[in-house]
Amino acid sequence: xxxxxxxxxxxxxxxxxxxxxxxxxxxxxxxxxxxxxxxxxxxxxxxxxxxxxxxxxxxxxxxxxxxxxxxxxxxxxxxxxxxxxxxxxxxxxxxxxxxxxxxxxxxxxxxxxxxxxxxxxxxxxxxxxxxxxxxxxxxxxxxxxxxxxxxxxxxxxxxxxxxxxxxxxxxxxxxxxxxxxxxxxxxxxxxxxxxxxxxxxxxxxxxxxxxxxxxxxxxxxxxxxxxxxxxxxxxxxxxxxxxxxxxxxxxxxxxxxxxxxxxxxxxxxxxxxxxxxxxxxxxxxxxxxxxxxxxxxxxxxxxxxxxxxxxxxxxxxxxxxxxxxxxxxxxxxxxxxxxxxxxxxxxxxxxxxxxxxxxxxxxxxxxxxxxxxxxxxxxxxxxxxxxxxxxxxxxxxxxxxxxxxxxxxxxxxxxxxxxxxxxxxxxxxxxxxxxxxxxxxxxxxxxxx
Numbered sequence: 132x133x134x135x136x137x138x139x140x141x142x143x144x145x146x147x148x149x150x151x152x153x154x155x156x157x158x159x160x161x162x163x164x165x166x167x168x169x170x171x172x173x174x175x176x177x178x179x180x181x182x183x184x185x186x187x188x189x190x191x192x193x194x195x196x197x198x199x200x201x202x203x204x205x206x207x208x209x210x211x212x213x214x215x216x217x218x219x220x221x222x223x224x225x226x227x228x229x230x231x232x233x234x235x236x237x238x239x240x241x242x243x244x245x246x247x248x249x250x251x252x253x254x255x256x257x258x259x260x261x262x263x264x265x266x267x268x269x270x271x272x273x274x275x276x277x278x279x280x281x282x283x284x285x286x287x288x289x290x291x292x293x294x295x296x297x298x299x300x301x302x303x304x305x306x307x308x309x310x311x312x313x314x315x316x317x318x319x320x321x322x323x324x325x326x327x328x329x330x331x332x333x334x335x336x337x338x339x340x341x342x343x344x345x346x347x348x349x350x351x352x353x354x355x356x357x358x359x360x361x362x363x364x365x366x367x368x369x370x371x372x373x374x375x376x377x378x379x380x381x382x383x384x385x386x387x388x389x390x391x392x393x394x395x396x397x398x399x400x401x402x403x404x405x406x407x408x409x410x411x412x413x414x415x416x417x418x419x420x421x422x423x424x425x426x427x428x429x430x431x432x433x434x435x436x437x438x439x440x441x442x443x444x445x446x447x448x449x450x451x452x453x454x455x456x457x458x459x460x461x462x463x464x465x466x467x468x469x470x471x472x473x474x475x476x477x478x479x480x481x482x483x484x485x486x487x488x489x490x491x492x493x494x495x496x497x498x499x500x501x502x503x504x505x506x507x508x509x510x511x512x513x514x515x516x517x518x519x520x521x522x523x524x525x526x527x528x529x530x531x532x533x534x535x536x537x538x539x540x541x542x543x544x545x546x547x548x549x550x551x552x553x554x555x556x557x558x559x560x561x562x563x564x565x566x567x568x569x570x571x572x573x574x575x576x577x578x579x580x
Contacts, residue, residue, distance in 0.1 A: 161209060252265055388515060433490060542564055
């Protein structure tokens with residue numbers, strides 16, 4: 132039995148958007164919007180989800196990433212008791228819970244920053260932030276300057292070389308583990324965090340909770356720098372994210388196959404033995420349905436998401452094929468309020484929801500998809516077939532991105548008879564090759580009996 136996180140199907144929730152919380156945290160009262168998410172847990176079970184990544188949750192001033200209190204759930208969402216109940220319900224239904232950890236920066240309302248504003252050079256927290264300098268002035272006219280994340284001066288960069296800062300943040304993490312029983316953390320801006328900080332986090336969290344998972348948001352670079360036995364268990368796979376939609380838009384399966392071969396091929400893949408977090412959309416990028424030139428490709432993309440190496444993740448609402456594009460600098464269109472009951476009744480793409488549910492069920496029934504080796508079998512611009520293999524188990528995936536039907540002759544990766552993984556229909560084998568017919572924009576999955 133492998134680790135739970137390597138076998139998981141994730142569901143990504145951005146709760147401030149999902150629940151329609153106000154954009155700014157100005158009202159004094161606590162509003163228990165998190166309770167609106169309790170019924171979603173049954174929905175997640177129905178579509179085969181086994182883990183939730185939810186956040187940001189820390190009390191913040193606006194979008195959730197400008198933290199002002201690390202030990203309180205944002206009052207726009209509810210209180211700590213609400214989130215305890217959410218985790219309890221998830222665990223009761225066999226679903227793990229991972230939260231967003233925003234440790235690269237704080238908001239300007241965080242106590243340490245406010246102490247510097249008040250006491251200036253005499254504040255004991257001057258060393259908590261990078262670049263605090265009383266010789267220049269911030270855009271907020273603080274009478275001092277500081278380093279900000281990407282020059283967004285509402286996000287003040289923490290100094291993770293300062294032991295007091297690290298100790299404070301480790302105390303926060305320990306609090307969330309003991310208070311809420313969370314199962315892991317997604318590290319915001321992991322590519323900005325110091326390696327020593329993440330190594331110490333890996334050691335400490337491993338002591339505090341068995342199989343605690345650390346996943347980092349990393350966009351560019353060599354993911355192996357972060358994913359190793361000393362640091363993180365996984366990072367976001369932005370390289371594959373791009374290929375999954377553009378490989379279909381450009382009718383170019385070579386892009387996807389090259390990415391996977393480079394990353395995970397058994398002969399020289401640079402990330403073989405590691406498991407990355409795969410996704411097709413999230414709170415920072417356009418929805419998949421909005422990115423595809425031909426909307427009929429969407430089920431194919433999800434087939435690949437669930438069967439290529441990696442941990443698949445669904446972004447809330449995308450199981451219904453909703454659209455959303457970044458509008459200028461605003462991400463609001465990708466973070467909409469959704470009514471679960473209404474979406475289920477008025478589902479615009481029921482065939483997609485059913486397909487995602489079937490993929491989740493199939494992944495649970497076929498652990499080879501979590502840890503099987505990847506082998507490329509057929510590759511052209513418009514047709515692609517590959518296998519996931521472990522010992523004598525094998526899954527074969529065939530995809531056709533063409534707007535016309537295609538017939539494929541696919542080498543059998545492991546000798547035996549094969550059936551359609553969904554319909555159980557036998558697949559003809561001639562001279563050691565599967566004979567497969569695919570309609571336009573269709574994918575099929577075959578399982579060795």
